[in-house]
Amino acid sequence: MRHLYPVGRLGFMAPPSKAIEAGASVSLELRVNGEPHAVSVPVHKTLLEVLREDIGLTGTKHGCELGECGTCTVLVDGQPVLSCLALPATLEGHDVTTVEGLESADGLHPLQQTFVELGAAQCGYCTPGFVLAAKALLDDNPQPSRADIETALGGNLCRCTGYLKIYEAVELAAARMRGEPGEPTREMLYGAG
Amino acid sequence: MDRIEGLAKLTGAERYVDDLPLDGMLWGMTVRSPAPRGRVTGVHFGSGVDWSEFVVVDHHDIPGDNTVLLIETDQPLLAGEYVRHAEEPIALVAHRSREMVRRAIREIEVTIDPDPPIFDFTAEPTQDQIQHGSDNALKRIDITKGDVDAALVRAARVVEGEYRTGSQEHVYLENQGMIAWEEDGVLVIKGSLQCPFYVLKAAVRALGRDSDHVRIVQTPTGGGFGGKEEYPSMIALHAALLALKAEQPVRIIYDRGEDMRATTKRHPSLVRHRTGVDGDGRLVAQDIDVALDGGAYVTLSPVVLSRGVIHAAGPYACDNVRIRGRAMLTNSPPHGAFRGFGAPQTHFANERHMDVIAATIGIDPDEFRRRNLIVDGQTTATGQRITDGTDRVALLDHALELSSYHERQDKHRSLNASHPYLRRGIGLAAFHHGAGFTGSGEVMLASELHLAGLPDGRIEVLSANIEMGQGTLTVFTKLVCDRLGLRPEHVVIADADTGRVPDSGPTVASRTTMVVGRLVDDSDTGDRVTQAIIDWHVERDEPLVGHAKYEPPPGIEWDETTYTGDAYATYGWATYVAEVEVDLRTYTARVTDFVAVQDVGTVLHETLARGQIQGGVVQAIGWALTEECAWSNGVMQNNQLTNYIIPTSDDVPPIRVSFVENPFAHGPHGAKGLGELPMDGPAPAIANAVARAIDADPRAIPLTPEHLMDLLSNGR
Numbered sequence: 001m002r003h004l005y006p007v008g009r010l011g012f013m014a015p016p017s018k019a020i021e022a023g024a025s026v027s028l029e030l031r032v033n034g035e036p037h038a039v040s041v042p043v044h045k046t047l048l049e050v051l052r053e054d055i056g057l058t059g060t061k062h063g064c065e066l067g068e069c070g071t072c073t074v075l076v077d078g079q080p081v082l083s084c085l086a087l088p089a090t091l092e093g094h095d096v097t098t099v100e101g102l103e104s105a106d107g108l109h110p111l112q113q114t115f116v117e118l119g120a121a122q123c124g125y126c127t128p129g130f131v132l133a134a135k136a137l138l139d140d141n142p143q144p145s146r147a148d149i150e151t152a153l154g155g156n157l158c159r160c161t162g163y164l165k166i167y168e169a170v171e172l173a174a175a176r177m178r179g180e181p182g183e184p185t186r187e188m189l190y191g192a193g
Numbered sequence: 194m195d196r197i198e199g200l201a202k203l204t205g206a207e208r209y210v211d212d213l214p215l216d217g218m219l220w221g222m223t224v225r226s227p228a229p230r231g232r233v234t235g236v237h238f239g240s241g242v243d244w245s246e247f248v249v250v251d252h253h254d255i256p257g258d259n260t261v262l263l264i265e266t267d268q269p270l271l272a273g274e275y276v277r278h279a280e281e282p283i284a285l286v287a288h289r290s291r292e293m294v295r296r297a298i299r300e301i302e303v304t305i306d307p308d309p310p311i312f313d314f315t316a317e318p319t320q321d322q323i324q325h326g327s328d329n330a331l332k333r334i335d336i337t338k339g340d341v342d343a344a345l346v347r348a349a350r351v352v353e354g355e356y357r358t359g360s361q362e363h364v365y366l367e368n369q370g371m372i373a374w375e376e377d378g379v380l381v382i383k384g385s386l387q388c389p390f391y392v393l394k395a396a397v398r399a400l401g402r403d404s405d406h407v408r409i410v411q412t413p414t415g416g417g418f419g420g421k422e423e424y425p426s427m428i429a430l431h432a433a434l435l436a437l438k439a440e441q442p443v444r445i446i447y448d449r450g451e452d453m454r455a456t457t458k459r460h461p462s463l464v465r466h467r468t469g470v471d472g473d474g475r476l477v478a479q480d481i482d483v484a485l486d487g488g489a490y491v492t493l494s495p496v497v498l499s500r501g502v503i504h505a506a507g508p509y510a511c512d513n514v515r516i517r518g519r520a521m522l523t524n525s526p527p528h529g530a531f532r533g534f535g536a537p538q539t540h541f542a543n544e545r546h547m548d549v550i551a552a553t554i555g556i557d558p559d560e561f562r563r564r565n566l567i568v569d570g571q572t573t574a575t576g577q578r579i580t581d582g583t584d585r586v587a588l589l590d591h592a593l594e595l596s597s598y599h600e601r602q603d604k605h606r607s608l609n610a611s612h613p614y615l616r617r618g619i620g621l622a623a624f625h626h627g628a629g630f631t632g633s634g635e636v637m638l639a640s641e642l643h644l645a646g647l648p649d650g651r652i653e654v655l656s657a658n659i660e661m662g663q664g665t666l667t668v669f670t671k672l673v674c675d676r677l678g679l680r681p682e683h684v685v686i687a688d689a690d691t692g693r694v695p696d697s698g699p700t701v702a703s704r705t706t707m708v709v710g711r712l713v714d715d716s717d718t719g720d721r722v723t724q725a726i727i728d729w730h731v732e733r734d735e736p737l738v739g740h741a742k743y744e745p746p747p748g749i750e751w752d753e754t755t756y757t758g759d760a761y762a763t764y765g766w767a768t769y770v771a772e773v774e775v776d777l778r779t780y781t782a783r784v785t786d787f788v789a790v791q792d793v794g795t796v797l798h799e800t801l802a803r804g805q806i807q808g809g810v811v812q813a814i815g816w817a818l819t820e821e822c823a824w825s826n827g828v829m830q831n832n833q834l835t836n837y838i839i840p841t842s843d844d845v846p847p848i849r850v851s852f853v854e855n856p857f858a859h860g861p862h863g864a865k866g867l868g869e870l871p872m873d874g875p876a877p878a879i880a881n882a883v884a885r886a887i888d889a890d891p892r893a894i895p896l897t898p899e900h901l902m903d904l905l906s907n908g909r
Contacts, residue, residue: 058212059205061415063366064449068834071366099205108203116199119800122808123662124202125366125415131203150842157834159364159416160662162811163845165804189800 026089032057033101041088048072048083051098059099059128063157070156073129074098078140080133080155099128102135110173111135118188120169122160130156134170142178144170194674194681194798197666198413210370210384210412211446218372219248220291221435221445222298224284225455226276228305229312229524229827230324233274236284239300247297248439250285255434257401261426262394268490268527270399270430276305277324278489278526279827280455282427287435287443310524312827314486315463329522331487332495334502336574336756339513344478348469351478352550356466356542357893358876360486360822361459361815362829363531364839365661367415368452369425373432374442379692382433383410386425387417388699389657393691395426400433408692414661418812419530421661422701423493424456453832457529458822460485460497460520464505464542469513474556476511476565479574483539487520488527494520497528499631501535503575503760504873507543508585508625509562510571525827530701532809533872536626537816541894544622544877548884558881559593562623577759583792583855589623589768592790595849596770602885609886614777617785620881622874623768627761628866629704632751635762639743641695642712644673646726646737652679654713655687656697658705663868664801668706671798672713672861683723703765703866706797710861712741746859763857763865767791769810769874772846773882780898780905782883784814787848791870795856795863802867806850809871815840817876821895 027040032055039054048065051057051074063071065084072083075097102109111131114120121127130153137144137152144152149170158166168188176182201207224236236251238244252259252273259273260266272283283303288294311322311329318329325331345351371384380402386392389409396407409429414421428445435443447455462485469478483502487494502518551561566585572578593599598619605617629635643655652673660666670684687694697709729737751758772786789806796802819838823830831837856863880891889904896904 112203115203116195119804121202123416127202154842160808162807163842164807
């Protein structure tokens with residue numbers, strides 16, 4: 001009962017235009033959170049490792065490195081992608097967003113606020129992946145149903161929260177982004193019952 | 194109050210062990226046993242690798258005793274001549290390039306001259322399989338109350354049953370990891386862990402250093418659930434051995450496959466019940482036999498067994514109880530601490546058995562429990578008199594009402610009679626969980642906590658208790674704020690650094706809020722707040738520190754030799770109700786609704802408390818329905834998240850959480866422990882619901898589609 005991101009469907013995962021020898025190093029310019037980063041890395045080094053080790057953005061986490069848990073999710077041109085399966089060589093000219101890029105000049109993203117308020121982050125390790133997948137959903141669908149949220153977050157595993165508080169945080173952020181009453185209900189804070 | 198470190202977790206600022214920068218660091222990896230039991234005949238380093246570039250450590254490099262000190266000293270830090278389980282650590286390798294060390298480790302071959310392993314903890318070992326004592330029992334515990342044999346003879350009915358549970362992997366999202374380096378003669382070990390002083394004690398023994406020359410520091414921990422209670426000592430000391438030999442910092446981070454294959458899991462169990470009831474449906478005798486699979490070394494199995502047997506008779510009154518428990522050695526990787534710590538296994542058996550008895554004698558399961566739940570003044574299996582004022586029958590009735598238990602049964606009957614392939618059922622479980630360490634454990638821990646007034650007027654809490662998602666930092670901050678009338682920004686929680694903090698005990702056993710939180714509340718800095726603290730530092734050149742030390746609640750008595758008395762200072766009490774739907778086309782069972790009603794004393798922080806309950810329920814849904822370790826020759830075969838299936842967003846029902854607050858006089862503001870309770874009840878409630886839905890009699894979990902098909906086709 002698992003939805004994995006349809007990585008292969010996305011155009012930017014197409015192979016680079018010229019062949020690159022296995023094991024070779026490549027020099028690339030990656031645009032991450034709106035800033036250009038020049039890196040020179042082995043061609044097989046994953047986006048996850050390059051973000052963490054070459055660019056110093058450690059907010060994106062290792063979870064399984066096999067595309068199973070969603071912990072390493074980042075956005076590429078606004079779409080969620082598993083960075084442990086993505087190669088930087090295929091991403092030049094695209095926009096990569098990590099959790100460090102969620103906050104804007106206007107302040108925290110509403111999702112960051114509501115995840116804190118509603119207790120949707122516990123150990124916090126899966127949180128960057130969840131909040132980015134949720135951002136992609138809300139950018140595409142400002143009024144998602146609970147089922148839409150479950151589907152959009154279905155590729156991300158969490159072991160602490162039982163998911164319910166995460167759904168509530170996404171629903172509250174969506175309401176605030178639509179300009180609707182932004183106060184969490186008692187039900188959202190404490191659950192029904 | 195929002196979670197103290199919440200914003201750091203939402204911005205990527207929180208630094209877990211794998212995120213910490215280390216100059217000139219090496220990556221360490223572990224060479225492991227390919228066989229479950231035998232003599233190590235050789236470790237062969239392949240010729241295709243320039244080994245001079247690598248740091249290699251084996252058991253000869255251990256400065257102190259070759260042991261991971263815990264309760265016993267039988268588990269080696271690095272196996273020398275002999276291995277007792279597959280994946281047992283034998284040697285360590287480090288290199289500055291992670292890729293090089295990953296490649297090189299595949300070029301190391303360990304050869305083993307095998308001896309016969311044992312994997313079935315329920316079977317009598319043959320002579321050549323015996324490896325511990327005379328019969329492979331790592332620990333035996335018996336509890337006796339009244340005269341069971343006589344009561345069974347007198348009973349109107351005797352009902353027997355046998356129940357099994359499987360191992361469970363923790364699946365904390367952050368894999369295990371440690372870093373180590375030496376700094377001015379002090380070895381510093383940092384990492385993802387629950388019990389800094391466990392690691393410190395193990396380090397002193399194996400590294401032959403005194404505790405002034407080792408510092409253990411916890412890093413923000415990405416989930417633990419017990420999985421980071423004992424195993425981190427192993428990794429910490431491995432990183433230390435490499436760092437000492439290399440004279441460089443070393444980082445060991447397990448990947449998911451290694452973590453799932455090599456580290457601990459929940460103990461598998463087999464529990465047998467023989468129960469006598471009288472003509473009114475009251476329990477007159479409970480004869481219970483508990484067996485746990487301890488794995489290859491003693492580790493924590495004696496205390497897991499202890500909590501398991503103490504909870505085995507459930508929250509019921511019965512004058513005649515006999516519980517015989519044993520944890521057996523097998524050649525599997527050692528099973529270890531996991532949320533609930535033996536109680537989920539014995540509660541599964543007991544609560545499934547209660548439904549089996551009710552069906553046998555023709556009483557509704559809820560009514561059967563109502564007649565037998567402990568009322569104030571009655572005693573538990575260990576003879577502990579319960580006088581806490583909690584109305585356990587009212588808890589049960591509240592759960593039935595919230596879940597529309599009886600109305601749903603009627604609806605299910607008509608659906609099940611007419612639907613071509615869907616079947617629904619509803620089931621319940623009543624249970625309890627002792628908060629804090631068992632017996633005299635808290636007295637022996639003698640936890641200490643300090644509150645310091647800092648020169649800028651803020652209060653610093655110094656304790657060894659850690660944050661792993663459950664909310665320690667927030668609860669401690671809230672307790673200080675409430676006590677001293679401060680705002681959260683005036684409170685800092687010190688890093689759990691054994692070089693600075695007193696030993697307030699491990700972060701386990703649902704004890705942090707109740708036992709250590711009480712010390713926060715008790716600390717004697719009470720009337721000296723911000724300005725007074727600043728004045729103190731202006732006037733004096735000495736630190737301002739308040740101390741608190743654990744004092745047991747009055748009247749608590751426990752006899753370890755006879756296993757009688759007050760096993761815990763207090764208990765959480767609960768009734769959970771699960772509704773399930775089984776699809777007869779796919780044999781898939783799904784939880785469609787869940788109600789969790791509990792008394793955990795005063796709820797200190799409602800958002801955190803509900804998060805703990807909901808998360809625990811979902812973890813237990815996984816244990817009940819989908820999480821199954823596939824073992825072959827003592828190795829977990831499905832060590833990936835693709836084929837070890839934990840609940841996803843698709844598998845989560847609405848979970849309604851209700852707290853019935855009955856303050857506990859000796860907890861902070863009346864709070865009791867709550868973190869483990871939600872692991873105990875869901876599995877039997879779900880199995881009872883499945884039994885109703887498909888009119889079958891499941892006796893084991895997980896109820897995967899394969900097992901449900903077997904149950905429906907073959908009746909087992």
